[in-house]
Amino acid sequence: MSFLTIKGAFRHMAKIGVGVFALATLTAEAGDKLVIESWRNDDAKVWNDVIIPAFNKSHPDIKVTFSPTPPADYNSALQAKLQAGTAGDLITCRPFDVSLALYQKGNLEKLNDLEGMNNFPDVAKTAWSTDDGKDVFCLPMASVIHGYIYNKEIFKELGLSVPKTESDFFKVLEKIKDESRYTPLVMGTADQWEAATMGFQNVGPNYWKGEEGPKALIDGKEKLTDPEYVKVWEHLAKWKPFLGRGYQAQKYADSQNLFTLGRGAIYPAGSWDITTFNEQADFQFGAFPPPTPDGQKTCYISDHTDIGIGLNAASANKKEARIFLSWMAGSEFAELYANQLPGFFPLGNHKISIKDPVASEFLSWRGQCEQTIRNSYQILSRGTPNMENQLWNVTVQVLNGSMEPKAAAEEVEKGLKTWYQPHM
Amino acid sequence: MMTHSDIRKPFPWHILVFLAPGLLIYLTVSVYPLLDTLRLGFFSEDKSGATFFVGMQNYANLLFSEVWSEPFWNALKNNLMFFVIHMLLQNPIGLLLALLLSSPRLRLSGTYRTLLFMPTMLSVVIVGFVWQLLLSPLWGISEDFMYNIGLGDYFDAWLGKEGTALVTLSLISVWQFVGIPMMLIYAALLNIPEDLNDAGVVDGANSWQIFWNIKLPLLLPTISMVSILTFVANFNAFELIYAVKGALAGPNFSSDIMGTLFYRTFFGFQLQQGSPTMGAAVATLMFLIILIGVAIYLFFVQRRIQRFQL
Numbered sequence: 001m002s003f004l005t006i007k008g009a010f011r012h013m014a015k016i017g018v019g020v021f022a023l024a025t026l027t028a029e030a031g032d033k034l035v036i037e038s039w040r041n042d043d044a045k046v047w048n049d050v051i052i053p054a055f056n057k058s059h060p061d062i063k064v065t066f067s068p069t070p071p072a073d074y075n076s077a078l079q080a081k082l083q084a085g086t087a088g089d090l091i092t093c094r095p096f097d098v099s100l101a102l103y104q105k106g107n108l109e110k111l112n113d114l115e116g117m118n119n120f121p122d123v124a125k126t127a128w129s130t131d132d133g134k135d136v137f138c139l140p141m142a143s144v145i146h147g148y149i150y151n152k153e154i155f156k157e158l159g160l161s162v163p164k165t166e167s168d169f170f171k172v173l174e175k176i177k178d179e180s181r182y183t184p185l186v187m188g189t190a191d192q193w194e195a196a197t198m199g200f201q202n203v204g205p206n207y208w209k210g211e212e213g214p215k216a217l218i219d220g221k222e223k224l225t226d227p228e229y230v231k232v233w234e235h236l237a238k239w240k241p242f243l244g245r246g247y248q249a250q251k252y253a254d255s256q257n258l259f260t261l262g263r264g265a266i267y268p269a270g271s272w273d274i275t276t277f278n279e280q281a282d283f284q285f286g287a288f289p290p291p292t293p294d295g296q297k298t299c300y301i302s303d304h305t306d307i308g309i310g311l312n313a314a315s316a317n318k319k320e321a322r323i324f325l326s327w328m329a330g331s332e333f334a335e336l337y338a339n340q341l342p343g344f345f346p347l348g349n350h351k352i353s354i355k356d357p358v359a360s361e362f363l364s365w366r367g368q369c370e371q372t373i374r375n376s377y378q379i380l381s382r383g384t385p386n387m388e389n390q391l392w393n394v395t396v397q398v399l400n401g402s403m404e405p406k407a408a409a410e411e412v413e414k415g416l417k418t419w420y421q422p423h424m
Numbered sequence: 425m426m427t428h429s430d431i432r433k434p435f436p437w438h439i440l441v442f443l444a445p446g447l448l449i450y451l452t453v454s455v456y457p458l459l460d461t462l463r464l465g466f467f468s469e470d471k472s473g474a475t476f477f478v479g480m481q482n483y484a485n486l487l488f489s490e491v492w493s494e495p496f497w498n499a500l501k502n503n504l505m506f507f508v509i510h511m512l513l514q515n516p517i518g519l520l521l522a523l524l525l526s527s528p529r530l531r532l533s534g535t536y537r538t539l540l541f542m543p544t545m546l547s548v549v550i551v552g553f554v555w556q557l558l559l560s561p562l563w564g565i566s567e568d569f570m571y572n573i574g575l576g577d578y579f580d581a582w583l584g585k586e587g588t589a590l591v592t593l594s595l596i597s598v599w600q601f602v603g604i605p606m607m608l609i610y611a612a613l614l615n616i617p618e619d620l621n622d623a624g625v626v627d628g629a630n631s632w633q634i635f636w637n638i639k640l641p642l643l644l645p646t647i648s649m650v651s652i653l654t655f656v657a658n659f660n661a662f663e664l665i666y667a668v669k670g671a672l673a674g675p676n677f678s679s680d681i682m683g684t685l686f687y688r689t690f691f692g693f694q695l696q697q698g699s700p701t702m703g704a705a706v707a708t709l710m711f712l713i714i715l716i717g718v719a720i721y722l723f724f725v726q727r728r729i730q731r732f733q734l
Contacts, residue, residue, distance in 0.1 A: 072670065076691030079698060094695075101697055105473040190584050192674045193694070246561020248584025248675065254562050381695035384491055388695040389672060396675050402586060418491055 033063040034321055035088030037081070039074035040307070042275070046340045054336055055327055062320045082107045082312070089315040090324065093138035093308035095127035096377045102310075103130070103137040109311040111136050114322060116329025124347035127305035127373070138308035139325050142337065142344035145362045146202040146302040149269040149277065151262060152284040154182055158265075162288045166235070169291040173242045176265045184242035186264035188250025195395040196388070198268035199239070201374045204232045205300035206292050210372040218379050220422025224413040225406075231293075233398045233405030240401050248400055256280075271343035271362045278342070278356070287361045289369060303371035305347060383419030390415045458711070464704035475701060482705035496706075498677055499685040500713075502590055506681055507658040509594035510601075515650055517598070518605025519643070523635070525606070526613045537610070541603035548600070552667035555596045559583055583668065586678040593679055597664055601657075605650045612646040613639065645729050652721045659714050662687065682710045 036047070047066035055064060067088055069077045075098060081087035082102070091108065093099040102108050111117060112135055117125075120140050128138035150162070158179055163169040176184040189195050205213070207228045216222035222229075244250060244258065259267040260280040267273070269287070277285060292299045309328060311321050327333060331350035338346050342356035345363055354360045376388040390412045397403035403411075416423045465482055467475040485492045521540060525533050543551060558564050559582060567579045582588040616639060624634045662683025665673055671693045673680035688696065690703025 075694070076698060079691070096695075098695060098697070101471070104471050188584075189675065191670060192672050244562065246581035246584065249556075249559065249561055249581035250584070251556070254560065258562060377695065382697075384696070386694075386696040389693065392672060392694075393674065393676055400585070400675060402676070415491075 033065060034090060034317055034324055036064065036066045036090040036092065036309075037074075037078055037088040037312075038066065038068040038092035039071040039094075040092065041068040041070055043341060044068055050340050051333070051336055054332065055324065059323060059327070062324065064324065078102075082314075085314055087312055087314070089312050089317050089321045091138075091310045091312050092141075093128055093310045095305050095308065095373075097379070097382050099128055099138055099308070099310065100130065103135075107313055108137045109313045109315075109318070111139060111311065111325070114139065114329065115326040119329050119348040119350065121347075121349065124305060126378075128308045128310070131379070138310035139329055140305060140347040141307045141309050141328070142341075143303050143347055144306045144344060145271045145365065146198065146304070147269060147271070147287050147289045147362060147365065148202075149259070149267045149273060149285050149287050149358070151182075151259070151265050152286050153262070154180070154265045162286075163291045165294050166291050167294050170238060173266070177242060180265075183244040183258060183264035184266060185239055185244075186255050186259045186267045187239075187243060188247045188252070188255050189396045189399050190249050190251045190254075192392040192396050194252055194255065194268070195236075195399050196376075196391040197374070198270060199236050199399065200232060200391055200395045201302050201304075201376075202268055203235050203290050204229075204375065205302050205370075205372045206290055206296065207231050207235075208375065209298075210300040210370040214372065214375040214378060214380075217375060218422070220420075223423065224416065225409045230405050230409045233395070233408045236395060237398050237401070237405050239399060243399070271345070271359065272341075274343035274356060274358050274362075275341060277358075285358065287358050289365045299365075299369040301365050301369045301371055302374060303345075303366060304373050304377075307344065380416065380420065385415040385418070387412060387416060461704045461707050461711075464701055465708045467701045467704075469699060469701050482702055483709070485702075486705055486709065492702075495677065495680065495685055496709075499680045499682050502679065503659055503661075503681040505590060506594050506597075506661065507655060509591065510598055510654050510658055511651065513595070514598045514602050514654060515605050515647060518602050518650070519609050519647065521602070521606045522609035522613055523639075525610055537607075540606060543600045544603035546600070548663040549667045551596065551600050552664055555599075556583060556668055559592070584675065586675050589669065589675065589679045593665060593668060596668075597661070600664075604653070605647075608646055608650055609643060612643050616642050641730075648721070648725050648729060652718060652725075655717050655721070656714055659710060659717070682706070682713070686710060 044066055052064045052066065056062070065088075075094070078087060078091065082105075087107075091102075093102075093108075099108065103110075114136075117136060117139065122133070124140040124143075125136050126133070128140065129136050154176070155161070158175060160172050160175060163172045173184040176182055187194055187198060208214075208216075208222075209228070213222065213228070217224070244264065250258075255264075255267065256273065256276055257280075258264050260277055262281070262283055289299055289301050309325065311318065311325060315321055329348065331348070331352070334346035334348055334350045335352050337344060338352055338354055338359075339356070342354065342359035343362070345354075345359075346352055354363055376391055381388040394403060394408035394411050398405055398408050413423070464475075466477060466479060468478040468481065469475050486496050487493055524530060525537055527533075530536070559566050561567065561579075561581045567576065570576050570579045580588065582592040620638050620642075621634055624638050629637065659682060661681060665679050665681055665684050666687065669679050669684075671684055671688050673684045686703060686706045687693075689706050690698055690700060692698030
């Protein structure tokens with residue numbers, strides 16, 4: 001390259017530099033562009049095509065961008081971005097302690113006086129309130145319900161009916177195992193979280209009597225070594241023969257595929273699976289709540305406040321962000337969200353009709369059963385070792401048959417004992 | 425006309441100028457963060473995010489208190505295992521492949537070289553994904569393959585079991601990185617003059633004796649360099665385990681190594697809050713382990729290696 005061309009190149013680069021700089025100042029001046037941080041990268045299409053355009057109909061001057069991070073990286077990426085001051089204006093909140101810690105560090109704005117916040121009952125707000133319940137820092141967005149999704153065609157083919165009690169449930173599983181080549185229970189333990197979330201937290205509320213359980217654990221009145229918890233692991237230990245071959249290496253996506261390909265009969269589910277199954281399964285599927293232990297009249301379900309949205313305390317566009325949040329607190333958003341993402345259930349007091357049949361099946365259990373949240377989410381996962389992670393670990397071992405139910409209970413209780421005063 | 429010795433050499437400013445950009449980058453993105461990590465390890469953090477000095481507390485916790493020491497020693501043990509498997513397989517296989525490739529009778533050696541080196545250039549995430557599919561009991565082809573060679577009964581969900589997860593992951597890693605020792609040793613082999621081999625043949629040595637008495641001693645410096653590279657890479661490893669098993673490195677932490685332990689501690693995981701200060705302590709220990717390993721190598725191995733002037 002001759003000297004002349006180098007000089008030319010420099011001049012060219014200088015021009016581009018000025019252009020980029022001008023562009024940067026322009027966008028900075030525009031200022032009313034809201035960025036939403038989220039872990040729900042599956043939902044990007046719904047936000048971009050439906051929710052944001054709906055908002056822009058009434059507020060055309062506020063631009064909103066949905067910018068998700070993959071779920072597994074979300075917490076760490078968000079923390080890094082908040083520290084560096086590059087996080088978006090609106091922050092999707094995990095329930096309980098993860099968001100509480102952000103609030104305590106001053107990353108999230110107090111939202112007590114947000115317009116529309118009074119549309120939500122206290123139960124919905126607990127996941128994003130301080131321990132004393134005084135301050136709310138995220139707007140409740142949706143909850144997810146646990147249960148089982150089953151392949152209706154396989155049930156019909158084998159002449160099975162939906163199990164109501166625990167012994168019914170295992171009889172159904174036996175029958176599928178004996179009389180067909182279908183995998184009776186579609187779940188793996190490779191990713192670990194399914195075991196705790198779709199296993200332990202799904203089956204458990206029936207044994208620890210819904211909300212009573214987590215409260216008693218927090219107060220220290222109950223211990224995980226008490227029979228109502230050991231029984232949950234005993235129940236799960238009985239799953240082993242009904243899980244597919246090589247389930248120890250079966251990942252969450254494998255389970256979803258296995259079920260949507262029609263190779264399995266019952267899938268321990270979270271209601272968020274409905275969207276995936278609607279897209280992929282070409283057979284009829286239905287849902288049933290966790291069968292109750294024999295003789296128990298009341299049923300309990302895990303109806304978990306899972307997702308909220310808060311305001312970054314360092315945001316430069318707080319006024320616009322509050323307008324957006326207030327809109328999200330209204331019925332228009334609730335209706336859109338619930339129907340675009342069947343399986344995520346709104347937490348507000350709005351009357352909403354849910355069109356998806358399986359989603360409304362899940363929702364109908366709210367009328368028949370008592371609801372509770374996952375028992376490790378509030379307070380009990382604050383220390384090290386962390387109860388949620390321990391539940392993943394020991395439940396996988398129980399399902400893999402490498403740990404006795406009693407030992408699992410003892411291990412988690414031992415962990416809680418090391419740092420949580422009421423259990424010492 | 426001045427003679428050469430009359431000129432007082434001016435200070436070599438140009439060297440400084442040319443070094444400056446590299447040095448500056450190295451100082452800011454490598455040395456400073458390292459020193460700051462060492463510093464951060466002596467601090468702890470309260471709820472509001474404020475840090476305060478705690479001295480050696482973090483290290484005492486990591487090494488002696490049950491909650492931290494159990495995962496720490498477990499991760500260290502697994503990491504050693506990971507390294508030992510690499511040493512036992514990656515380098516001997518690399519050597520063997522290099523010897524085969526350098527054989528003048530081998531045709532298409534360029535093609536083999538490229539194919540064998542290929543996985544090294546793939547992203548770890550892809551490697552993890554592909555091997556998970558291959559080994560999957562649901563969709564994988566390994567089971568059929570094993571039945572075809574009559575070993576079907578031995579097939580198992582290797583990646584999912586406590587006893588086999590770490591070994592399987594190590595083997596995947598060996599498969600991916602065997603190209604590096606192969607290429608380095610191959611390059612060293614090409615540097616050995618034919619005359620030496622010919623002289624050996626004239627003296628009546630068979631090919632095993634030529635390998636053992638001529639080639640191997642000349643390759644030793646390269647092999648020991650490869651070993652120390654493997655050591656450093658293995659104790660820094662993280663991506664493959666994270667890509668395949670996630671940050672909880674299950675089942676029951678059987679594939680947890682220093683890298684995944686560090687990630688969990690520093691960034692947190694699921695409901696567990698990350699702790700930058702405790703994470704810094706873990707990172708410092710990783711640094712020290714690597715430092716000690718390299719120091720041992722320099723003092724006890726590197727100094728004894730004889731280099732031959734060829």
